[in-house]
Amino acid sequence: MTTAVDTARTHRRRTFRNRLHQFDLKGVPYLFVAPFFLLFAVFGLFPMGYTVYASLHEWSTRKPDQTFVGLDNYKFLLFEYERFPWSIVNTLGMFVLATIPQLIVALLVANALNKRLRAQLTWRMLVLAPIVTSVVAVGVVFARIWGQEYGMINGFLGLFGVDNINWQAERWSSWTAIASMVDWRWMGYNALIFLAAMQTIPKQLYEAAAIDGANSRQQFWNITVPQLKPVIIFTTFISTVGGMMLFVEPMMFSSGSFDGGSNGQFQTTSMVLIDLLRTYGNYGMSAAAGWLLFIVIVLLAGLNFLVVNRIQGNK
Amino acid sequence: MHLLNKHRGKAALAAIAAGTLALSACGGDDSGDDGTTEDGKIQLTVQMFGKLGYVEAGLEEKYEADHPNIDVVLEGDGINFNDDFLPAMEAALQAGSGAGDVMGMDEQGMAQMLANEDYWADLAEYGYDSRAEEYPAWKWDLGHTPGGKLAGFGTDVGGMGMCYRSDLFAEAGLPTNRDELATAWADWDGFKTVAQTFVDSGVDADFLDSPTQLQNMLLGQVAGQGDGQMYVDAEGNLTLDSEAVQTSVNTIVELNEMGAIGNFVSWSEEWIAAQAEGGFAVMPCPAWMLGVVEGNAGPDNAGNWDFAAAPGVSGNWGGSWLLVPAQSAHPEEAAELAAWLTAPEQQVAVFEAVGPFPSTFEGAEMVADYTNPYFNDAPVGEIIAASVADFPSLEYTELHPAVKGAVEGALNGLVDGTYTSDNIWDAIQSDSEDAVALGGM
Numbered sequence: 001m002t003t004a005v006d007t008a009r010t011h012r013r014r015t016f017r018n019r020l021h022q023f024d025l026k027g028v029p030y031l032f033v034a035p036f037f038l039l040f041a042v043f044g045l046f047p048m049g050y051t052v053y054a055s056l057h058e059w060s061t062r063k064p065d066q067t068f069v070g071l072d073n074y075k076f077l078l079f080e081y082e083r084f085p086w087s088i089v090n091t092l093g094m095f096v097l098a099t100i101p102q103l104i105v106a107l108l109v110a111n112a113l114n115k116r117l118r119a120q121l122t123w124r125m126l127v128l129a130p131i132v133t134s135v136v137a138v139g140v141v142f143a144r145i146w147g148q149e150y151g152m153i154n155g156f157l158g159l160f161g162v163d164n165i166n167w168q169a170e171r172w173s174s175w176t177a178i179a180s181m182v183d184w185r186w187m188g189y190n191a192l193i194f195l196a197a198m199q200t201i202p203k204q205l206y207e208a209a210a211i212d213g214a215n216s217r218q219q220f221w222n223i224t225v226p227q228l229k230p231v232i233i234f235t236t237f238i239s240t241v242g243g244m245m246l247f248v249e250p251m252m253f254s255s256g257s258f259d260g261g262s263n264g265q266f267q268t269t270s271m272v273l274i275d276l277l278r279t280y281g282n283y284g285m286s287a288a289a290g291w292l293l294f295i296v297i298v299l300l301a302g303l304n305f306l307v308v309n310r311i312q313g314n315k
Numbered sequence: 316m317h318l319l320n321k322h323r324g325k326a327a328l329a330a331i332a333a334g335t336l337a338l339s340a341c342g343g344d345d346s347g348d349d350g351t352t353e354d355g356k357i358q359l360t361v362q363m364f365g366k367l368g369y370v371e372a373g374l375e376e377k378y379e380a381d382h383p384n385i386d387v388v389l390e391g392d393g394i395n396f397n398d399d400f401l402p403a404m405e406a407a408l409q410a411g412s413g414a415g416d417v418m419g420m421d422e423q424g425m426a427q428m429l430a431n432e433d434y435w436a437d438l439a440e441y442g443y444d445s446r447a448e449e450y451p452a453w454k455w456d457l458g459h460t461p462g463g464k465l466a467g468f469g470t471d472v473g474g475m476g477m478c479y480r481s482d483l484f485a486e487a488g489l490p491t492n493r494d495e496l497a498t499a500w501a502d503w504d505g506f507k508t509v510a511q512t513f514v515d516s517g518v519d520a521d522f523l524d525s526p527t528q529l530q531n532m533l534l535g536q537v538a539g540q541g542d543g544q545m546y547v548d549a550e551g552n553l554t555l556d557s558e559a560v561q562t563s564v565n566t567i568v569e570l571n572e573m574g575a576i577g578n579f580v581s582w583s584e585e586w587i588a589a590q591a592e593g594g595f596a597v598m599p600c601p602a603w604m605l606g607v608v609e610g611n612a613g614p615d616n617a618g619n620w621d622f623a624a625a626p627g628v629s630g631n632w633g634g635s636w637l638l639v640p641a642q643s644a645h646p647e648e649a650a651e652l653a654a655w656l657t658a659p660e661q662q663v664a665v666f667e668a669v670g671p672f673p674s675t676f677e678g679a680e681m682v683a684d685y686t687n688p689y690f691n692d693a694p695v696g697e698i699i700a701a702s703v704a705d706f707p708s709l710e711y712t713e714l715h716p717a718v719k720g721a722v723e724g725a726l727n728g729l730v731d732g733t734y735t736s737d738n739i740w741d742a743i744q745s746d747s748e749d750a751v752a753l754g755g756m
Contacts, residue, residue, distance in 0.1 A: 060754075061405050062427060062713075081749055143584040150588045166578060169731040255583040256398070259720070262728030263742075278402055280717055280753040281427075 051287040059284035061277070066284075073288035084289065087269045088296060090260070093171065094250070094268065095243035098179035103235060106187050107228075110194035111220060124195070127188040138185060139252020146177040146253075168254065174266035181249045186242070190235050197231040198224060233308050240304050244297045245270050269293045350416070350644030356386040357645050359652050362415035363391045364400035366603075367470065367635065368665035369656065378655060385648060396421050408434045414640040416649035417656070420467065422634045423719075425457055426711045429638075435466035436639040436646040443468070443654055449675045453709060458636050461549070467638035468657040471671030473601030474703035475532060478608055480520075481621045481691070483596040487516035493623035493693060503533070503566060506626040510575040513596060521577025521595040526567045526726040528581060528599045531719070533563040536627045539709050546718040546747065549710075551755045553718070553747055560722075564743065567726055568736050578730050587611045599625065602672035602699045609689045622693035625702060634674060672699050679703060717754035721746035 055073055057066040077084040113124055130138070145152045146167045154164045167173040205223050214222065225232075247270040250260055258275035260267025267275075273293065276286040352358050363369065375387045394400050401424050407413035408431070420428055429435065438444075444465055447455050454469040477500075481491040489512055490496055500506040513522045523529055538545050538559035545559050554560070570576050577595045579586040589595055590611040600608065600622065608620055637653040639646055655661065662673035663681045673679050685696035725742040728734045734742045 061402075061409065062430065064409075064431070076752065081753070082745075083749070140584060144588070147585045147588065148578060149585055149594055150592060151585075166731050169733060255580065255586075259724050261733075262724050262731050263733045265733075276753060278398065279720060280750070281405065282753050285753060 051290055054284055055287035055291055057284045059282075059287075061281040061283050069284070073285045074292065077285065077288055077292060083264045083267060084269070084272055084292075086264055087260075087267050087272045090171065090175070090264070090266055091244055091246060091268045091270075094175045094178050094182070094246060094266070095240070097175050098182040099236075099239045099243050101179075102183045102187050103190060103232070103239065105183070106190035106235075107194055107225075107232075109187070109191040110198055111224065113191065113195050114198045124192070127191050129188070130185050131189050133185075135185065135248045136252060138181060139249055142177065142181045142184070142249075143253050143255065146180075168261050168265065171265050174250075174253070174261060178246075178250050178253055178266055181253070182243070182246065185249075186239070190239070193231060193235055194228060197228050201227045233305070236304055236308050237301060240301055241297060244293065244300060247271060247274070269296070352386050356384055357648050358386045358388060359417065359645065359649055360388045360390055360415040361417045361419070361637075361652070361656075362400075362404065363389060363419045364394050364396045364421070366393065366669045366671075367419050368669035368671060371668035372661070372664040374656060374661060374664065378652065385652070387652065390415065391419075396424070404428070408640060408642070411642055414642055416639065416643040416645060417653045418467075418638045418640055419470070420636045420638050422457070422473075422636075422711070423716050425636060426713045426715060429460045429466055430713045432460050432462045432464060434640055434642075435460055435464055436641045436643065436650065437464040438467070438639060438650045438653075439465040441647050441650045443650060446654065449659070449677065451674070451676070451703065454634070454674050457709075457711075458638075467636040468653055469674040470635045470637060470657050470662065471603075471665070472634040472674040472703050473603065474672055474699035475599055475601050475625050476695075476698045476702060477597055477623050477625050478600040478604065478690070479597045479621055479623060480593055480595075480619055482619045483518055483520050483593055484513075487513045487518045487596070489513060489516075491621070493621055493691075497624040500626040503626050507566075507570065507573075510570055511573060514574050518596075520593055521579070522575035522597055523570065524577050524579045524586060524589065524595040524598040525581055526571065526576050526730050527723040529570075530563045530567045530723070530726060532599045532625065533566055533627070534559045535709055537562045540628060543710055545709070545712075545715060546722065547712050547714045547751065549712050551712075551714055551751055553744075553751060555744060555747060564722070564726070564739070568729065568739060571729055572736060576730050578727075580727055591616060593619070602695065603670045605687055605690060605695060606670045617689055618691055620690055622687065622690040622695060622698065624698050635671075672703070674703075714751055714754050717750040718747045721750040 056068060056070060058069045058072070059066045109127060113120070113127065117123055144150070148154060148164050148166045148168075151167070153167075154162075157165070165173060167177045201224065205227075206219055209219050209223060246268045250266045250268050251258065251271060253266065254260055258267070258271045258279065260271050264272075269289065270293065273286050273289040276282045276289055350358050361369065369375065369389055370392045375389050378387050379385060391400060400419075404414055404418060404420075405428075407415075408428075414434075446468065450469055451472075454472060458465060458467045458469060460466050477496075479496070484491045484496075489509060490499060496509075500509050510522045534545060538557070541558050544554050544557040546554065546557075548554050567576070577589070579589045579595060585594070590598075590608055591613055598604075598608075605622065612620055637657055639649045639653055643649045657675070659673060659675045659678035659681065662675055662678035665671055666673055666678070666682050666685075673682060679696075679700045683696045683700050685694075686692045687695045722743050725734060725739060725746050728742060729736070729739045
């Protein structure tokens, strides 16, 4: 009898310890990550849900009542308010103009920085410098550089007899100017990420390739680029999200207004979203714009993932 | 998975941006504050934006010295009106706390903010309707809600004149004396003639800085002399065929065809640079703009800029009010503070400190002799005071700012080549309709 009870007791104690141990292994990590997710729930998920609710209502920040209007806000943005669809075109246009050259140049710069250089650290630091400058300062400086009458670019083009171009007046020209701003700020950041990833590529691969007679260009395309695949996917992701939410650069380019040019030539979707709220006090419409932007980003990120994966997979 | 989470978090930011207002509306309960300090003084918070000048003129200390039971707190000095102040105050009024005891409000936000009667205390209850005679009628009237509550007192007025480059005028063979110019452009036909002369002279500069400021000035003049109708009526119906809109836009179209309007969008980097470089010759200037021009053009241009009376009757731009929100714990004391801050002596102190022109008759008289050395000793006080004296009462409707923005965007498009004289009216019509649809409800 006693032995039976003892065994039961030790057994119970063991299971309790076991459970504690199990909890320590499997449960505690969740406790550690919980603060982020709790905060995210309060400041991320809740506003997102609340925004859905708001987007289905006629809701002005200037009036006390809200009326349920179903999908009317979405309908108005998509089919009646021309600036909204155009803002998506603008955002995509600037994204393509900015991101593709940015990532290619960043890759090349990272490759150069990965070589033996004099004052290596200095070069690497300098590439990063644009990120630590305030985006507002960059905006002010670039707005001057791309100015119509007193801008540096027009001054340079003037040497070849080109008339002053009003860069803000056309879509292509304003996109180019803003893309230059984005590239200036983020090229170094991406280059640094690429550089960090390049340094983890085993030297033996290059040595073996060199013995096999591969020149440096072949080494770059056949070793470096495929090895960087996950990092390229990461930077593409980050650039996509950043590019789709482009806001401060185009806003500074139009001296802080949300209009993005006289006819929204470079008004991004984020600018429309803020414009709806700030200029018109239209909370419902602004919330709907936020959700439409979210959907566009999700679609684009998915597309991105497929494309990048496919290209890299063939190597 | 990690990537996806991160990505989602980032994408949610867009939604969060829109959701902040809602959150602050939910979380903003009254923290049991009865508006007194620990030592039993009544605390009065003044919510300010831009440069109202109360800090510079040291008015907090002065008021507290005379009222030992009051603790004045000045908040928000220097913050941007459109981007920061207005949305924050809208949220605070909606939430029922945080709007302060006295709130500064720019003319462009007045109709919007006063539309909701419940937000405001009625200062007439405390006997302040007697101040009516201190102010020009329009300035006094605009401080009332549509239902007739006296919500606040006027601070400054943006009475207007024209800033002009006398060096460019001389080059173009035009008179440079401010009195001669005021006579030459006494009416708008005269102004067009001066513009034509300037354009024909071939001087390498634009005549006018941009379309919007002049159009806005003309709009106010025509509306004030006529039926007062501007872009949109109080029910939210567009009135683009009103005389004021037609005349002001057509004048801009005409000047643009003449080649007299530059593409220097107000407050843009190019606009700032052009003031130093001589990119344009004329710009409509409210009193407070003189300091802006002086700063932008710099000491090298001292004497090049001058200041003359504006064409037509007069003009107005900006000007602010001090309002007392109903949520104030001490509306009577708040009203007393607002009345004191807007009294002639304090208006003059503010004018001397940072430049906004007094809106009371007495205050305007006190600064009538003021001249500005940077503008060739132009008698700024006299010119501005004259423009204010004749200024007609205008009613800005609730949707006025939204439609104004749309029209001004289209006019900038006319000058930058996006629109032509032929399709500008279509652009104005459709953009204004959008603005009403978005802001109206």
